[in-house]
Amino acid sequence: ARVHADTLLGGADGLLRWLDDEPGGRAPATARAAARLRAWDRRMDAGSTDAALFAAWRSALVRRVTAHPAIAPLHAPHGLDEVFAPWMSVPGRVADALPALLGAAWLGIDCAAEAWAALAEVAHADDGRTGPAPTWGDTHRVLGLHVLLDVPGAPAPRVPAVPLGGDTDTVRCTASTPGTTDTCVRGSVARWVWDLADRDASRWGVPFGASGDPRSPHFADQLDAWAHAATVPVVTDWTRLTLEESR
Structure with a gap:
């Protein structure tokens, strides 16, 4: 971390x-x-x-x-x-x-x-x-542009513009364009920590959430963790997983 x-x-x-x-x-x-x-x-x-x-x-x-x-x-x-x-x-x-x-x-x-x-x-x-x-963090905030933003009639919700630490040339890469805007337009798309001895001890984190479907509860449920450069557990035990279907 x-x-x-x-x-x-x-x-x-x-x-x-x-x-x-x-x-x-x-x-x-x-x-x-x-x-x-x-x-x-x-x-x-x-x-x-x-x-x-x-x-x-x-x-x-x-x-x-x-x-x-x-x-x-x-x-x-x-x-x-x-x-x-x-x-x-x-x-x-x-x-x-x-x-x-x-x-x-x-x-x-x-x-x-x-x-x-x-x-x-x-x-x-x-x-x-x-x-x-x-x-x-007052000005260095995430710009969450959905891939469907410019598609007419498509739902394209925005995520909250949460404050971010880091900068373009830090390990916590949250890139902006000095002289133009402090808004973060590029950042880490995924963080992973694999424990090769104990897979259940592994962790991961993605921007916003694991689902691109705005109807899903997982659309933005990792936003807070990602914004703080944190991770969540990797769950691979089928007995702990629940099947979810979007219609």
Whole structure:
């Protein structure tokens, strides 16, 4: 369970290094935000306010790099069918390649300046907020799109948009698109733990539930366990199983 639920974002240091210089002369809110990020444990836990700060800063940085003149040629029409639009999205591709782009000196991007400017944006917005600080799970929620969603006349229920821990590059892979949305659009489709000495001690977990039929009690009965990176017992004893038929 500790492996399945691991939210450590090892790649965070590659971005945070652009905030290494001392924040002398910077706004107090920006300096406080930088101190929080330096002290952060690098875990994208759903309840973490520091993970939310990192994600907001990362998104702001993606947007700034996307708008940089060095990236301007990528904004030209790609000439491909609209079906390829998600793969040709400039913010999406910048988000995927952000550490490499920041490390490419030939692009002429003042990476430290952009990183601090992005943090100033976020810190200013955060400084004027009233109420509790946001957590990563406030915006990082599952997007449960049913396969029949676009089929006319077909029942396509939605599952609750529950908060999720993890991130694109953590073991608990719950992928979003920084700079565009924190919503989780891709995640673990199954978790398994097989006990080869005792099959009845094995465990498993799938998103939502084991049935795609919205009429079934098993349509979303694993949602809570999956959202918490937990598993349920694997039952293979025929004496404990009940035949269910959908009509």
